[in-house]
Amino acid sequence: MQDPPLRVFRLQLTYLAIVALVVLVQTLPLQSLPYPFAPADVPLAITFAWIIRRPDVMSPILITLAFLFADAILQRPPGLWTLIVLCASIFLRMRTRGRKEVLFLYEWFIVSLVMGVSFLVHYFALMFTFLPVPDVKQYIVQVLLSILIYPICKWLFRLMLRFALTQTLHPSAPRTTR
Amino acid sequence: MARDRNTPDRYSTALGRLMLGALVVMLLGLFLLWRIDSPRIERLRMEITDRVIPNFSAIMAPVTSAANILRSARSYTRIYQQNQELRRELQQMKAWKEAALQREQENARLLDLNNVRLDPKFTKITGVVLADSGSPFRQTVLLNVGRRDGIVDGWAAIDGIGLVGRIAGVGERTSRVILLTDTSSRIAVSIESNGQRAMIVGDNTSRPPLEFLETPETVRPGDRVVTSGDGGVFPSGLLVGQVTQTQSGRLRVRLAADMQRLEFLRVVRHQPREAIPTAGDLVGVQLPEPRGEP
Numbered sequence: 001m002q003d004p005p006l007r008v009f010r011l012q013l014t015y016l017a018i019v020a021l022v023v024l025v026q027t028l029p030l031q032s033l034p035y036p037f038a039p040a041d042v043p044l045a046i047t048f049a050w051i052i053r054r055p056d057v058m059s060p061i062l063i064t065l066a067f068l069f070a071d072a073i074l075q076r077p078p079g080l081w082t083l084i085v086l087c088a089s090i091f092l093r094m095r096t097r098g099r100k101e102v103l104f105l106y107e108w109f110i111v112s113l114v115m116g117v118s119f120l121v122h123y124f125a126l127m128f129t130f131l132p133v134p135d136v137k138q139y140i141v142q143v144l145l146s147i148l149i150y151p152i153c154k155w156l157f158r159l160m161l162r163f164a165l166t167q168t169l170h171p172s173a174p175r176t177t178r
Numbered sequence: 179m180a181r182d183r184n185t186p187d188r189y190s191t192a193l194g195r196l197m198l199g200a201l202v203v204m205l206l207g208l209f210l211l212w213r214i215d216s217p218r219i220e221r222l223r224m225e226i227t228d229r230v231i232p233n234f235s236a237i238m239a240p241v242t243s244a245a246n247i248l249r250s251a252r253s254y255t256r257i258y259q260q261n262q263e264l265r266r267e268l269q270q271m272k273a274w275k276e277a278a279l280q281r282e283q284e285n286a287r288l289l290d291l292n293n294v295r296l297d298p299k300f301t302k303i304t305g306v307v308l309a310d311s312g313s314p315f316r317q318t319v320l321l322n323v324g325r326r327d328g329i330v331d332g333w334a335a336i337d338g339i340g341l342v343g344r345i346a347g348v349g350e351r352t353s354r355v356i357l358l359t360d361t362s363s364r365i366a367v368s369i370e371s372n373g374q375r376a377m378i379v380g381d382n383t384s385r386p387p388l389e390f391l392e393t394p395e396t397v398r399p400g401d402r403v404v405t406s407g408d409g410g411v412f413p414s415g416l417l418v419g420q421v422t423q424t425q426s427g428r429l430r431v432r433l434a435a436d437m438q439r440l441e442f443l444r445v446v447r448h449q450p451r452e453a454i455p456t457a458g459d460l461v462g463v464q465l466p467e468p469r470g471e472p
Binding site: 023024025026027028029030033034035037038039060061064068069072073074075076077078079080082083086087090129131132134135138142 | 198202205207209226307313315318320383438
């Protein structure tokens with residue numbers, strides 16, 4: 001049974017708003033010294049958490065829009081990180097399609113693998129196009145933090161979905177219990 | 179949850195795949211286009227930033243000020259210690275003030291003797307920092323002055339004391355400053371004590387290294403570093419900082435600007451010096467060309 005299109009649309013808007021907010025909060029001029037360590041790529045973790053739970057909501061165009069915006073604001077090479085995230089999300093979508101709920105540790109393992117490969121591909125893509133590559137140590141810290149932050153994103157998303165369900169659906173609907 | 183995992187996915191249909199392929203090609207094309215012709219795409223990026231950031235920072239002003247209050251609250255905890263330090267510093271400063279006053283009078287006298295005219299084009303535009311780069315691998319800030327205030331690419335930005343960076347990217351209402359600490363920042367400088375030329379090459383640390391020094395042995399920690407203006411794009415004589423030496427003996431620059439917290443930046447309006455193309459015109463009036471008479 002599919003969700004009503006209005007609800008899917010609302011979830012998509014929510015996703016865009018969350019990613020835009022995260023990106024813009026990162027640009028707040030709270031400190032202008034170089035970071036002592038690289039913070040996690042929160043939009044990436046959010047995207048993966050959403051696509052595993054709700055692949056029907058996360059259309060490729062949505063992901064492209066969100067990450068192109070992030071590329072533009074965060075001064076990354078436009079399109080490159082978006083492309084990598086898009087491919088990674090397609091891969092995750094194919095893996096999770098037609099599959100029952102899997103053990104969370106297994107899911108986390110897969111996600112961290114995909115994250116690691118994405119960052120690696122990004123690094124080598126920068127290198128092969130003769131662009132400045134980030135510092136390796138900081139980059140590894142960023143990958144690890146992104147992996148660590150994934151369960152939090154997933155938990156928050158689950159919380160949000162449950163809240164949204166109890167808000168919007170009438171209580172007699174049997175599908176809220178699962 | 180309200181989803182059946184066995185329904186065929188919308189994106190596995192032929193149309194869905196076609197759309198995916200188109201997206202991938204488009205993104206790849208965008209990246210390659212940016213790699214080949216980056217200025218045009220960068221202008222587009224600047225336009226987007228120009229639209230988004232000023233509106234956003236107005237909304238987020240409470241958050242920013244709350245963070246600032248928190249930061250100042252933290253400093254209250256060691257206020258006594260700070261007070262002692264300030265007293266000590268004040269004592270030293272009084273001595274310096276006397277010296278400075280004497281110097282100022284002397285300077286005024288000497289300037290008067292020399293009849294020096296300081297550069298009248300050296301004016302400044304002050305802007306507020308709206309946003310930083312938001313990414314750990316770029317060191318830039320966004321100012322709220324742009325093309326409509328007459329900002330031009332390449333001008334220097336200072337924070338009242340020392341150089342902070344240079345303008346790279348101007349939008350209608352905003353402009354981006356690449357800080358000295360950014361990995362793509364290269365500034366030509368000279369060491370004030372012996373006039374040696376060098377480059378400050380940003381490497382994403384708070385103390386950028388000095389590169390291309392001819393004789394690093396003659397440079398001592400504590401020497402002042404100023405911009406040299408080589409290349410004619412950048413104004414010369416702006417204070418950058420002091421030389422320090424790391425454990426490994428590498429020379430780095432401790433920036434004079436307070437990079438911890440950039441709030442207001444001044445952009446130095448700078449016109450490139452007029453070049454004198456020929457030498458002969460200066461010597462005398464040019465004679466008219468001799469007519470072709472036999």
